[in-house]
Amino acid sequence: MSQEVLFALGLTLFAGLATGIGSLLAFFTSTTNTKFLSVTLGFSAGVMIYVSMIEIFVKAKTSLVSAIGVQAGNWATAGGFFGGILLIALIDRFIPKQGNPHELKTVEEMQPGKTVQDAALLKMGTFTALAIGIHNFPEGIATFTSALQDPALGVAIAIAIAIHNIPEGIAVSVPVYFATGDKKKAFKLSFLSGLSEPIGALAAYLFLMPFLNDIMFGVIFAAVAGIMVFISLDELLPAAKKYDETHLPIYGLVAGMAVMAVSLLLFI
Numbered sequence: 001m002s003q004e005v006l007f008a009l010g011l012t013l014f015a016g017l018a019t020g021i022g023s024l025l026a027f028f029t030s031t032t033n034t035k036f037l038s039v040t041l042g043f044s045a046g047v048m049i050y051v052s053m054i055e056i057f058v059k060a061k062t063s064l065v066s067a068i069g070v071q072a073g074n075w076a077t078a079g080g081f082f083g084g085i086l087l088i089a090l091i092d093r094f095i096p097k098q099g100n101p102h103e104l105k106t107v108e109e110m111q112p113g114k115t116v117q118d119a120a121l122l123k124m125g126t127f128t129a130l131a132i133g134i135h136n137f138p139e140g141i142a143t144f145t146s147a148l149q150d151p152a153l154g155v156a157i158a159i160a161i162a163i164h165n166i167p168e169g170i171a172v173s174v175p176v177y178f179a180t181g182d183k184k185k186a187f188k189l190s191f192l193s194g195l196s197e198p199i200g201a202l203a204a205y206l207f208l209m210p211f212l213n214d215i216m217f218g219v220i221f222a223a224v225a226g227i228m229v230f231i232s233l234d235e236l237l238p239a240a241k242k243y244d245e246t247h248l249p250i251y252g253l254v255a256g257m258a259v260m261a262v263s264l265l266l267f268i
Contacts, residue, residue: 007151017194023169023173038249043253046252048232048236060080063214080219083223088231141203143157145220
C-alpha cells in the first residue's frame with residue numbers, strides 16, 4: 001500500500017472519528033456554545049460549497065472532457081453532480097426522522113430527567129447508530145478519492161467533514177444515552193459509527209482503485225461535488241441557523257469560502 005493511499009485512508013479516519021468528539025462535548029459540557037457552533041457549521045458549509053463548485057467540479061469536468069470529448073464530458077459532469085445529490089437525498093429520505101443523525105440536538109438535551117418511553121428510545125438509538133454509518137460511508141469515499149487525486153484538497157475536505165461530524169456525534173449520542181442510561185455505551189456507539197467513513201475509503205481502495213481512470217475519477221469527483229453541496233444546503237446551513245438566527249452562519253460561510261480560496265491559491 002503506497003504512502004499516498006495510507007495518507008488518504010488516515011484523513012478519512014480523522015474525519016470519521018470526529019463523531020466521538022461530539023459525544024465528549026455532550027457529556028462534559030454543561031451548556032452549548034451556540035454562537036461558536038453556528039459559526040463553525042457555517043464555516044464548514046462555506047468550505048464545502050466553495051471547494052465543490054470552484055475546485056472539484058472543475059477537476060471533474062476537465063477529466064471527463066479530456067477523456068470523452070467536450071459535449072459528452074460536460075453532460076457526464078452534470079449527470080455525476082446531480083447523481084451525487086440524488087444519492088445523498090435518497091439516503092436522507094429513507095432514514096426515519098427519529099433516527100436521522102442530522103436531526104441535531106443541543107447539549108442541554110443530554111441532561112437527565114426527561115420523560116420518554118424506553119422502547120421508543122431504544123429504537124431511536126438503534127436507528128441513529130445505523131443512520132450515521134450510512135451517511136458517513138459515501139463521505140469516506142469522497143474524502144479518499146479527493147485526497148488521492150489532490151492531497152491538499154483532501155485535507156480541506158477532511159477538515160470540513162470533521163467539523164460537521166462533531167454535532168452529528170452529539171445527535172447520535174443523545175438517543176443512545178437515553179435509551180440505555182449508559183454514557184459509555186452512547187460514546188462507544190457514536191465513536192464506532194464514525195468508522196463507516198474509513199470503511200467507505202477502504203471499500204473505494206479495494207473495489208474502485210482497479211478502475212480508477214480519467215472517466216471514473218471525473219464521475220466520482222462530480223458526484224462528490226453534488227454530495228457536498230447537498231450536505232451544506234440541506235444540513236449545515238439550516239443547523240447553523242437553528243443554533244443562531246443572526247448573521248453569524250453567513251459570516252462563517254463567507255469566512256470558510258475565503259479561507260478555502262486563499263488555501264487553493266497558495267497551492268497553485
